[in-house]
Every structure is written in C-alpha cells, then in structure tokens.
Amino acid sequence: MLGGEEGVEGASSWPLAAAGSVVVHEGVVTYVASRSRPLVAVVGRGGVFDLQNRVISRMRLDLWAAVALRLLLFTSLAAKSCTLRVSGVLVPPVVVSGTTVELECNYHHSLDRPDPLYSVKWYRDVNQFYEYIPKRKPPIRVFPVPHINVDESHSTREKVRLTGVTRETSGSFRCEVMGDKPFFETDDHTVNMTVVDVPLWGPEVWGVAQGDKVRPGEHLVARCQVGDSDPPAEISWTVNSEAAPTFAHLPRSLGRDQRGRPLQVSELRVTVTEEWLARGAVTLGCQVTVSSVYHKSVNVTLFDADWPQPAEFGWFSSGSSPSSPCSCRCPAATTAACWDAVTPLL
Numbered sequence: 001m002l003g004g005e006e007g008v009e010g011a012s013s014w015p016l017a018a019a020g021s022v023v024v025h026e027g028v029v030t031y032v033a034s035r036s037r038p039l040v041a042v043v044g045r046g047g048v049f050d051l052q053n054r055v056i057s058r059m060r061l062d063l064w065a066a067v068a069l070r071l072l073l074f075t076s077l078a079a080k081s082c083t084l085r086v087s088g089v090l091v092p093p094v095v096v097s098g099t100t101v102e103l104e105c106n107y108h109h110s111l112d113r114p115d116p117l118y119s120v121k122w123y124r125d126v127n128q129f130y131e132y133i134p135k136r137k138p139p140i141r142v143f144p145v146p147h148i149n150v151d152e153s154h155s156t157r158e159k160v161r162l163t164g165v166t167r168e169t170s171g172s173f174r175c176e177v178m179g180d181k182p183f184f185e186t187d188d189h190t191v192n193m194t195v196v197d198v199p200l201w202g203p204e205v206w207g208v209a210q211g212d213k214v215r216p217g218e219h220l221v222a223r224c225q226v227g228d229s230d231p232p233a234e235i236s237w238t239v240n241s242e243a244a245p246t247f248a249h250l251p252r253s254l255g256r257d258q259r260g261r262p263l264q265v266s267e268l269r270v271t272v273t274e275e276w277l278a279r280g281a282v283t284l285g286c287q288v289t290v291s292s293v294y295h296k297s298v299n300v301t302l303f304d305a306d307w308p309q310p311a312e313f314g315w316f317s318s319g320s321s322p323s324s325p326c327s328c329r330c331p332a333a334t335t336a337a338c339w340d341a342v343t344p345l346l
Contacts, residue, residue: 084107084108084109084116084117084177084178084179084185084186084187085107085108085109085177085187086105086106086107086175086177086187086188086189087106087107087108088104088105088106088189089103089104089105089106089173089175089189089190089191090102090103090104090105090106090191091103091104091173091191091192091193092193093191093192093193093194093292094193094194094195094196094291094292094293095165095193095194095195095196095293096195096196096197096198096293096294097165097166097167097195097196097197097198098164098165098166099165100151100161100162100163100164100165101161101162101165101193102159102160102161102162103122103159103160103161103162103173103175104158104159105120105122105158105159105160105175105177105189106158107120107177107187109179116179116180117134117157117177117178117179117180118133118135118178118179118180118181118184119131119132119133119177119178120132120157120158120175120176120177120178121175121176121177121178122160122173122174122175122176123173123174123176124145124148124169124171124172124173125171125172127143127145128143128145129142129143129144129145129148129150130142130143130150130155130160131143132155132156132157134157139157140152140155146168147165147166147168147169148162148169149162149163149164149165150162150163151163165195166195167195167196167197167230168195169193169195170193170194170195171192171193172190172191172192172193173190173191173192173193174188174189174190174191175188175189175190176188194291196229196230196231196290196291196293196294197228197229197230198229198290198293198294199226199227199228199229199233199264199288199290199294199296200227200228201226201227201261202224202225202226202227202263202288202296202298203224203225203226203235203286203288203296203297203298204224204225204226204298205222205223205224205225205284205286205298205300206222206223206225207220207221207222207223208220208222208284208300208302209300210300210301211301211302211303212300212302212303213302213303213304213305214272214277214282214302214303214304214305215272215304215305215306216272216273216274216276216277217271217272218271218272219269219270219271219272220268220269220270220271220272220284220302221267221268221269222237222267222268222284222286222300223265223266223267223268224237224265224266224267224268224286224288224298225257225263225264225265226263226264226288226296227261227262227263227264228254228261228262228263228264229264229290229294231290231291232264233264233288233289233290233294234288234289234290235252235264235266235286235287235288236266236286236287236289237250237266237268237284237285237286237287238283238284238285238287239270239276239282239283239284239285240276240282240283241283241285244268244270245270247270247271248268248269248270249267249268249269249270250266250267250268250269251266251267251269252264252265252266252267253265253267266286268284268286277304277307280303280304280307281301281302281303281304281307282301282302282304283299283300283301283302284299284300284301284302285297285298285299285300286298286299
C-alpha cells in the first residue's frame with residue numbers, strides 16, 4: 001500500500017491471460033496488450049488501484065461502474081487488433097565455429113490490417129544487436145555486441161545473417177516483433193544456439209597399421225588421436241563393427257602429438273580372440289563425435305598371420321606388411337610387463 005491507502009488483496013494470485021485478451025476477475029478489468037504490459041484497473045474499497053496498489057482514482061464506486069463499462073468496451077475493441085504474433089523462430093541449435101548462420105523470424109497478422117508491423121528486433125541474451133523498422137530509411141540498424149557480426153547486405157525483416165560465429169557467440173537469441181500505433185502490441189520468442197569448435201584434423205589410429213599380422217592371444221594397444229575440440233569429443237571403439245568388448249581397457253587422455261598439436265586420445269588395449277579372426281581378419285574402428293555436427297571415423301584391418309593367403313594377394317602377402325609407427329603388440333602368453341614396455345606415443 002502506498003500513502004496509507006487501502007490496497008488490493010490477492011493481486012499476485014490473479015489468473016494469467018494470453019496477450020490480446022480481456023479479463024474480468026473479482027472486480028478486475030484487464031486488457032493484456034502484451035505479456036509484459038497489461039492494462040489493469042481494480043475496484044477496491046476507497047478507490048481504484050493498479051497492480052502496485054497505487055491509487056488511480058477516488059471516484060465513487062457507482063461512477064466507476066460506468067467507467068469500467070467504457071474501459072471494457074475500449075479494451076474489447078483493442079483486443080481485436082492485437083493479432084501480431086510470432087509464428088516461428090528458426091535458429092540452428094548447434095553450429096560449427098567460423099561458419100555463417102541465418103536467424104529467421106516469422107510472424108503473422110490479421111488480413112484487415114495490411115501491414116501493422118512497426119519493428120523487428122533481435123537480442124542475444126539481453127543485448128539487442130539488430131533492428132528493422134520498415135518506415136525508417138534505411139530500415140536496418142545494427143548495434144555493437146561482442147562476437148556478433150551482422151551481414152547487413154543479406155539481412156531483412158525476416159532474416160538476419162551472422163558471419164564468422166565463434167564459441168562466444170553462443171547464447172539465447174530472441175526475436176521481438178512490435179505492431180504499429182495505436183497499440184504497439186509486442187510478441188517474442190527465444191531459441192538457444194550453441195557454437196562448437198570441432199577438431200581440425202583426425203581421427204588417426206596409431207600403434208597398429210593397415211595390413212598388420214596378428215594371432216589369437218596377442219595383446220594389442222591402439223591409440224585413436226584427434227584434434228582438440230570444445231566441447232570435448234566423444235571417442236568410441238568397435239571391433240568388427242561391434243562395440244568394443246567389456247574386457248577392453250579404454251583410457252582417455254589429453255596431450256600433444258609429435259608435431260606439437262593439441263589432441264585428444266583414446267587407447268584400446270585388447271587381446272585378440274579366435275572369434276575375431278574367424279574370417280581371417282579383424283577390423284578395429286574409431287568413431288569421433290562432437291555434439292550433433294561432427295562425426296568422423298577411421299578403420300584399420302589386421303590379418304591372421306596363420307590364415308592361408310595366395311601369393312598374388314599383393315602387399316598383404318607374407319613379409320610385405322607395412323610397418324606400424326611403433327610396435328604396440330605383445331605375443332600371446334606374455335606377462336603384464338609387456339604392456340608397460342610399449343613405447344608411449346605422446
């Protein structure tokens with residue numbers, strides 16, 4: 001209550017209403033021009049109050065009845081004009097850094113008003129970066145916001161083009177449309193967008209090489225390396241197109257490769273089984289995923305050293321296997337010390 005006047009009880013519990021509607025509830029006549037700007041009049045003992053309990057009028061309640069009727073008539077007419085609505089905001093949920101992105105804002109209005117639009121505005125979080133007012137020359141105005149680069153030549157009332165997005169461009173993007181006078185009704189919608197940094201190289205498999213010869217019982221150590229990313233990549237392994245067995249050891253680490261490049265590493269330590277070599281070869285696969293925008297994989301096929309192969313099989317024949325970057329295989333029936341003797345690749 002302000003100034004000692006009697007306020008209105010229960011104001012905070014009144015029902016919510018959609019923008020453009022008229023509500024009469026327990027002595028309250030409300031025209032909701034927008035979600036953020038309702039026009040409210042409340043009948044209380046001692047006068048008329050707004051939502052903050054401030055006195056609007058001290059007129060007698062019998063006179064207020066006539067005023068309330070006029071207010072209801074006015075707001076009913078106004079509600080018919082509040083037809084400007086955001087029908088859809090198209091913002092990609094995840095994009096790759098360095099790319100170009102288009103933000104689209106669609107709206108609709110009643111047919112009896114040819115073009116009630118006054119402005120279209122775009123915000124990243126709470127900061128406005130774009131404004132389109134059709135009646136202004138030029139209609140486009142861009143406001144400086146860090147990590148937001150607007151391509152004005154390819155932006156309109158419906159679309160905004162952003163170039164060279166970075167990880168810091170991520171945020172909540174809100175489109176707000178406002179109708180023209182006399183009501184200036186508004187509507188908005190918000191969509192989140194995340195920019196990710198994907199690996200610039202890889203994946204690469206080290207420790208084993210295409211065409212290497214193996215035997216059942218041998219221990220393999222293979223490393224899948226891929227460039228740095230934000231968020232970190234998900235790295236998974238397959239053996240003959242199936243998920244790596246539960247007994248496989250899959251340590252994960254970060255570091256730098258021989259060239260000094262930052263990388264992410266997943267290591268596969270397994271023992272070759274006869275089942276894997278049932279067809280004379282086993283294929284190890286490494287899959288790398290970053291969010292929903294980056295998916296890459298690499299496969300390495302190893303052959304059974306005891307599997308009969310014709311001499312004309314080429315470089316896969318006996319004695320012609322390409323060498324691996326380092327020997328990461330241990331003979332069968334060896335102790336765990338062999339694992340520790342494997343030369344680190346990092």
